Amino acid sequence: MKIATWNINSVRLREPLALRFLREHAPDVLALQEIKCTNDQFPAKGFAKAGYVHQAVSGQKANHGVAVVSRLPIKDFKIDAFCRESHCRHLRVLFENGLELNDFYVPAGGDIPDPALNPKFDHKLDFLARLEKEFKKRKDGKVAPVVLLGDLNVAPLENDVWSHKQMLRVVSHTPVETKLLAAAYAAYDWADVTRTLVPPDKKIYSWWSYRAADWEASDRGRRLDHIWVSPALRGQIRSQQIVKKMRGWEKCSDHVPVIAEIDFP
Structure with missing residues (x-):
C-alpha cells in the first residue's frame, strides 16, 4: 500500500500539479492539507477522473482544510472536533481493508515562540497537547493498523532543520514544540517512517521557504511533513520518499509530498 501526504497550499490552484504527481508516483492514497476551499469547491471530479474516486473532505472557506483521495474503497470517515478554534485540521478515515488513517494539519503557530504574546503559538501548543x-487514551496501539x-509543522530532530543551533528560537523547532511532539509520538509508540529508513544523522527536509531567493542553492529546509505508523505496521515499512524535485515545479507549494510504502493488508 503506497500512501502519500502533501500540504498542497490551495488544492484548486495546484490541482494540475496534484494530478501530475498522481500520474508520476501512483500512490494508492493521497492525504492533503491546507486545501483552502469548502467541500463543494473541492475538485472532486478531477481526482475521480484520475482514478481517485473515493474521497473524504473537511474543507473551510479560505483557510486550512484537509482531504483524502484514494483508489482504495473508504468504509467511513469522521471529522473530529479536535481543534479548539474549530478549524478543519483533522480527518479520520477507515478503509475497507481495515487501515485507519489520520490526516492532520497542525497549526503553524505564527512567528513569535511565546504563548503569552502570540495566540497562534498558544493554539499550536494546545493542539499538540491534544494530539x-x-x-x-487508546488501548489498541499494539494491534491496530x-x-x-x-x-x-514541527521539525523534531536536529537534522530535520538546516541549522539546529539557529533554529532553536524559531517556531517549528523550539524545545517546547519538539517536546510536545515527542510526547505525542511516545503516546502510541509510533514509528516515524522517514527516520526508520533515513539515519538521524542525515539532513532531510520537506519544506523550503518561499522567501529564499534560490531555495535549492541555500537549502535551508525543515522536515515538517511526517508519516507515522502504529506498532502493528512497524515491521511492514518497505520504503519512503520525500519528492524534493517538486519544490522546483512551477507554482508549487512550499511543501513537497512524502511517500511511504507498507505491506498491508
Missing part, C-alpha cells in the same frame, strides 16, 4: 491525549500523517 498526545487523543492517542494516549493505524497511520498518522500530515503537515505536523
Whole structure:
C-alpha cells in the first residue's frame, strides 16, 4: 500500500500539479492539507477522473482544510472536533481493508515562540497537547493498523532543520514544540517512517521557504511533513520518499509530498 501526504497550499490552484504527481508516483492514497476551499469547491471530479474516486473532505472557506483521495474503497470517515478554534485540521478515515488513517494539519503557530504574546503559538501548543491525549487514551496501539500523517509543522530532530543551533528560537523547532511532539509520538509508540529508513544523522527536509531567493542553492529546509505508523505496521515499512524535485515545479507549494510504502493488508 503506497500512501502519500502533501500540504498542497490551495488544492484548486495546484490541482494540475496534484494530478501530475498522481500520474508520476501512483500512490494508492493521497492525504492533503491546507486545501483552502469548502467541500463543494473541492475538485472532486478531477481526482475521480484520475482514478481517485473515493474521497473524504473537511474543507473551510479560505483557510486550512484537509482531504483524502484514494483508489482504495473508504468504509467511513469522521471529522473530529479536535481543534479548539474549530478549524478543519483533522480527518479520520477507515478503509475497507481495515487501515485507519489520520490526516492532520497542525497549526503553524505564527512567528513569535511565546504563548503569552502570540495566540497562534498558544493554539499550536494546545493542539499538540491534544494530539498526545487523543492517542494516549487508546488501548489498541499494539494491534491496530493505524497511520498518522500530515503537515505536523514541527521539525523534531536536529537534522530535520538546516541549522539546529539557529533554529532553536524559531517556531517549528523550539524545545517546547519538539517536546510536545515527542510526547505525542511516545503516546502510541509510533514509528516515524522517514527516520526508520533515513539515519538521524542525515539532513532531510520537506519544506523550503518561499522567501529564499534560490531555495535549492541555500537549502535551508525543515522536515515538517511526517508519516507515522502504529506498532502493528512497524515491521511492514518497505520504503519512503520525500519528492524534493517538486519544490522546483512551477507554482508549487512550499511543501513537497512524502511517500511511504507498507505491506498491508
